[in-house]
Amino acid sequence: MTDTLISFAWIAGVGLLAPVLSFATAKKVPAVVFLIALGVVIGPSGLEFATDGEAVDLVRELGLGMLFLLAGIELSPADLRGKEGRNAILTWALCVLLAFGAALALTRGETGTATVLAIAVTSTALGTLLPIIRQQGLTGTPVGNSVMIHGAVGELAPVLAMALLLSARTTWATAAVLVAFFTVALIIALVPRTVRRTVPWVGWALRDGVGSTNQTVVRAIVTMLAVLMAVASVFDLDVVLGAFAAGIIVRQIVPATALPDLTGKLEVLGYGLFIPVFFVTSGMGIDTGVIGDRPWFLLGLVPVILLARGLPVLLRELWTTTGSALHTGREKLQLSLYAATGLPIIVAVTEVATSSGLLGAEEASLLVTAGALTVAVFPMVAGAVGGKTRPVH
Numbered sequence: 092m093t094d095t096l097i098s099f100a101w102i103a104g105v106g107l108l109a110p111v112l113s114f115a116t117a118k119k120v121p122a123v124v125f126l127i128a129l130g131v132v133i134g135p136s137g138l139e140f141a142t143d144g145e146a147v148d149l150v151r152e153l154g155l156g157m158l159f160l161l162a163g164i165e166l167s168p169a170d171l172r173g174k175e176g177r178n179a180i181l182t183w184a185l186c187v188l189l190a191f192g193a194a195l196a197l198t199r200g201e202t203g204t205a206t207v208l209a210i211a212v213t214s215t216a217l218g219t220l221l222p223i224i225r226q227q228g229l230t231g232t233p234v235g236n237s238v239m240i241h242g243a244v245g246e247l248a249p250v251l252a253m254a255l256l257l258s259a260r261t262t263w264a265t266a267a268v269l270v271a272f273f274t275v276a277l278i279i280a281l282v283p284r285t286v287r288r289t290v291p292w293v294g295w296a297l298r299d300g301v302g303s304t305n306q307t308v309v310r311a312i313v314t315m316l317a318v319l320m321a322v323a324s325v326f327d328l329d330v331v332l333g334a335f336a337a338g339i340i341v342r343q344i345v346p347a348t349a350l351p352d353l354t355g356k357l358e359v360l361g362y363g364l365f366i367p368v369f370f371v372t373s374g375m376g377i378d379t380g381v382i383g384d385r386p387w388f389l390l391g392l393v394p395v396i397l398l399a400r401g402l403p404v405l406l407r408e409l410w411t412t413t414g415s416a417l418h419t420g421r422e423k424l425q426l427s428l429y430a431a432t433g434l435p436i437i438v439a440v441t442e443v444a445t446s447s448g449l450l451g452a453e454e455a456s457l458l459v460t461a462g463a464l465t466v467a468v469f470p471m472v473a474g475a476v477g478g479k480t481r482p483v484h
Contacts, residue, residue: 098141099150105129106367119474121223123370124467127434130374137379143372154369155435156320156334157361158218159246160312163338164354165221166243174414175237179244182407186213187252190399206256207444211458212392212399214436215245216466219370220429222362223470227477233416234477238429241404249436250332253443268326273336275322279315280340309356312341329439373438373463378456385457392461393468401431401469421476428473437462 109125133140143151170176187209194205220242229235255265316337323333345353382389405427407413409420417423441458444450450458 092146094142095144095146098144098147101133101141102130102147102368102371105133105371109367118226119471121226121466121470123219123223124471126367126370127374127377127463127466130371131377131379132374133371134375134377136375136377141375143375147368147372150365150368151372152320152330154361154365154367156316156330156337157357157365158369158435159331159334160316160338160341161354161357161361162218162221162243162246163335163340164342164350164357165217165239166339166342167239168339168343170236170240171243176240176244176414178407178411178413178415179241180248182241182404182413183213183244183248185407186400186403187248189403193399203449204444207440207449208458209399210249210252210256211437211440211462212396212433213245214249214433214440215242215400215430216432216434216436216462217242217246219434219466220432220470224429227470227474229477233418234422234425234429237415237417237426241426241430245400245430245433246331246436247335249440250329250335253436253440254328254332268328272322272326272328272332276319276333276336276340279318280344306356308353309360312337312353312357313360315340329443331435331439369435373434373459376438376456377460377463378453381453381456382460385453389457389460389464392457393464396433396461396465397428397431397469399431400433401427404430425473425477428469428476432465432469434459434462434466 105126109129110122112125113120113122131137135142141147171180190213191205191209194208195202198204198208217239220238224230224235224238229238251269254269316334319333319337320330321333323330341353342350405423408415408417408423408426415426417426438459441450441455445452445455
């Protein structure tokens with residue numbers, strides 16, 4: 092374990108250094124950017140101070156899970172059922188169709204590769220954006236609320252599309268697996284109520300341990316997260332789906348008055364340990380040699396992502412009534428930049444695509460790097476574009 096502990100020590104050190112560096116820039120550069128960049132520095136393509144291993148990979152997966160758990164908790168299903176939510180789904184569908192058509196032309200009819208590219212470049216990193224949105228004071232503003240809705244669609248829709256279109260199974264078999272997964276998720280969602288009614292002393296025990304060293308409610312949510320991630324893995328689905336489902340379930344079963352305190356505890360657990368590991372290891376996985384060989388290809392990918400995801404969002408906000416509370420052109424431009432910010436789904440899609448032979452390792456590394464650049468550039472530009480934030484009335 093010595094090598095693993097040394098690697099983890101470097102990763103933890105980077106996790107501590109990143110917010111300090113972000114503070115030094117007056118928070119104009121998000122801490123997430125430094126986590127990824129410093130991951131490159133200490134990783135195999137840099138100084139080789141840290142390497143991946145089974146133990147680090149497990150913490151990384153839990154970090155990804157915590158990102159999507161917190162994103163699911165923040166998401167209100169009622170918002171997705173509303174006018175803006177329905178329009179966000181339609182906008183994403185337009186994005187992916189346009190991206191697929193363009194990718195199909197570029198790859199000369201390679202439908203598998205075109206599907207991978209279309210899903211990858213039309214995702215939105217809601218989990219990544221959450222801390223940035225808060226850091227920039229956009230929580231509860233029209234822009235912040237719209238980012239939540241487009242971000243939820245831009246994470247959940249690509250995950251479902253990935254399961255349906257990139258699976259080795261037939262489409263009908265994958266659809267059956269998805270139904271089975273959501274059935275299990277529904278059963279897990281009903282368990283707390285069932286236990287509370289049939290075995291009331293269990294509920295008393297959980298409440299008794301809420302504020303003690305037992306932290307029973309946090310442990311119950313971590314258990315739910317672990318179970319749904321495991322179920323997703325068993326069904327050969329991406330663990331992101333399990334984590335997102337866990338977050339939505341938590342929001343539904345936890346009383347609204349208790350949710351802020353509980354979310355705060357989960358954020359301490361997630362952002363204090365697991366989530367920084369995910370971002371640092373994402374940086375460690377970037378192959379700088381490939382970037383040096385094809386820098387122009389990489390630089391071209393970033394505007395492609397903006398055109399594929401951000402531009403349709405902007406045009407629909409400018410030319411149609413989407414149900415959002417955005418009134419100024421600046422706010423709509425901000426939303427488009429945030430919507431085009433993607434990384435976790437790009438990582439997940441490229442991992443599936445490389446394992447199935449639809450994408451080469453070099454192209455996958457370039458796509459992940461482009462996703463990291465969107466995290467570095469787009470929120471920073473969006474923050475500069477936006478003026479003084481205004482609350483929702």
